[in-house]
Amino acid sequence: MLFDTHAHLDFPQFDGIRENVIDEAVSAGVHLIMSPGIDVASSKRACELTNLYPQVYAAVGIHPHKAKEATDESFAEIERLASLDKVVAIGEIGLDYYRNISPQDVQKEVFHTQLEIAKRLGLPVIVHIRDAFPDAFSILEPFAKELMVLLHSFSGDENALALAMDKGFFISFNGTLTYPGTDRTEIARLATRNKVLLETDSPYLTPHPFRGTLNRPVFVKNVAHQLAAIWRETFSYVEKLTMNNGCSFFGIEKPAVIYPVRPKRSLGQNFLVDENIARKIAKTVQINRNDTVIEIGSGRGMLTRFLCERAGRVIAVEIDRNLANLLCTRDIPNLEIINEDFLNISLSDFGEKLIVAGNIPYNITSSILFKIVSERKFIRRAALMMQKEVADRLVALPGTKNYGLLSVFIQFFFAISRIMNVPPECFIPRPRVTSAVVVFNKKFPVAQLINEEFFIKFVKLSFAKRRKKLINSVALSSDIPSEAVSLAMRELSFPEDIRAESISPEDFSRLANAVYEKISA
Structure with a gap:
């Protein structure tokens, strides 16, 4: 040393x-x-x-x-x-x-x-x-x-x-x-x-x-x-x-702990090392001293410190014990560290109107996004860095090639915007793809869901056979009667040959509600 x-x-x-x-x-x-x-x-x-x-x-x-x-x-x-x-x-x-x-x-x-x-x-x-x-x-x-x-x-x-x-x-x-x-x-x-x-x-x-x-x-x-x-x-x-x-x-004690903690491929770790990017993310999410921020996967703490500068309370959720221990060595009074998998915690434990931020692992991005949707009651805003390809799908408009399942779910519950792309050289180790930062602001849907569980099921089924008409994709992939789907589509003036990628999130909610009413009658 x-x-x-x-x-x-x-x-x-x-x-x-x-x-x-x-x-x-x-x-x-x-x-x-x-x-x-x-x-x-x-x-x-x-x-x-x-x-x-x-x-x-x-x-x-x-x-x-x-x-x-x-x-x-x-x-x-x-x-x-x-x-x-x-x-x-x-x-x-x-x-x-x-x-x-x-x-x-x-x-x-x-x-x-x-x-x-x-x-x-x-x-x-x-x-x-x-x-x-x-x-x-x-x-x-x-x-x-x-x-x-x-x-x-x-x-x-x-x-x-x-x-x-x-x-x-x-x-x-x-x-x-x-x-x-x-x-x-x-x-x-x-x-x-x-x-x-x-x-x-x-x-x-x-x-x-x-x-x-x-x-x-x-x-x-x-x-x-x-x-x-x-x-x-x-x-x-x-x-x-x-x-x-x-x-x-x-008068310094010779260091006994060897830093830094090496990134683990099994956990999808790519540590952000560009301070300017971290600073921009913290600024973009519009934090103030009254806010509680949940950080997903704090890593070595690059983003953490900029969040702590702005928020009243930052809860860093880090699955890697070594990284959690590393964060514990930093004397930041408004920082709490939880050594746990983000997917296993309940956001309700930390209050309401939370802000969620993080550089999320590519291999569990979809799981994290679905969790954010399911626990949106406790979230006011989120700023997440993810693979650019996923970000493209989140912000895609109906009728485009990237529009799909995630687009519908996220856009129905959140107003989203891509803030910036982040090149591979901003990370250690360098990923093979470009990343992007997406901001999620919770919104009140224009249409209320009769049954959210059915809505999620219906949207998944609609995209199950992407190249087929929506009515056929649903019929081939589930026990939902095609007659109920067809009747609901006619009542809502949907073309019989429409495909899932052409339907907006709001129209999907209307169609799911109508189908649910038909099969529940």
Whole structure:
């Protein structure tokens, strides 16, 4: 297992792909990621990520570039954020005289103030130093015996390294260690090994040979391989040593649970990994704080968190025990997890006017849709992602090739609309087909059913022999007398040769009622 001790996961470069980036890293063996803030807003975002991803921890602080924007209120907010769970350091703080975006005297003052905060809270610090080692060491000197110090992306020379090692500071290496001709090789060789950590500094400093692409936590593996080569040790040695060093520095327990949970083909699992799609679904379903949302198959929680941001209560129904346990690790106060098959629960247990949402398994789509129809009394609205082919059938109009059994049932009870198509690359693993999001709004049918069970039976029989006339399809597939069907059709002015795919949901209800009356008389 590897620990990327510095990755700015909150940065906009990861918007829309964050879940995928984290999943990619974890799948490659990166089981811990530190996401440091660079100002108050960034620190808040980093803290939010810790609630969403069990692998992510946060540091909070004001970067030297942002020092000129710091106020007393900023420091108070940083100190407040530092008290949150999974915030384990103050950082990224320090001095940067290379760019001098903030005046040097302001940088020094802000750096010192945040060291005082770390001292009060007993937290380690993540320090950024660029072309400023003399002043940085001078400011750190009074704190050296009381604070754990990490010199992130260490850029110092051999003298700076010797001083850092003498004071017991930790240092970290990133992609620059892999660059041809780098002077970091000798620094890495001389460093005290139990003081060395690995990082990526994502989204920057992508390692060789991937320079020019977006840096991601998965690339910490390349840094580890390079360090192993420099030290003439095995990759396993570097992996274990740097994980232990990182956990020791930040006071984090070495992870015992291996994430992520692998998708199971038997359950039809294809995990949504596109944040933009999840955000759009949550917005489309028009949730407010008074709503209770039932999520079908929460998976790894991509859609779940956006539902939780909008709803007062979210009940995630997940059949996979491992995925349910994964959701339980997320500290979301309005989230409840039920480890059960959605088809086996009763929606009446959760109240009325429910909103149902989810990325539903393709292999049980029809069963889920029929359940929604049968328990529609408790549903106000639904937004479901399903195979595009099924969505085509749901929204199809009478007389078209896709119009069929599902079209009639769903359109009779719900006003439906397709919101968007979702390509295969938005999922892990990629399905072979395109998906679509369909919104269902419950409506009051224009015609009341005399017997709903008979209506469902009659519609099924009508489509049983799709190429035959409706009267023949029903007669060949059941014990319903063809005379009763024929008489009802004449009374309602239906052509004798009409086929099921030409009849609207409302007309089907009228015909079913008429036939039922005939055979019940």
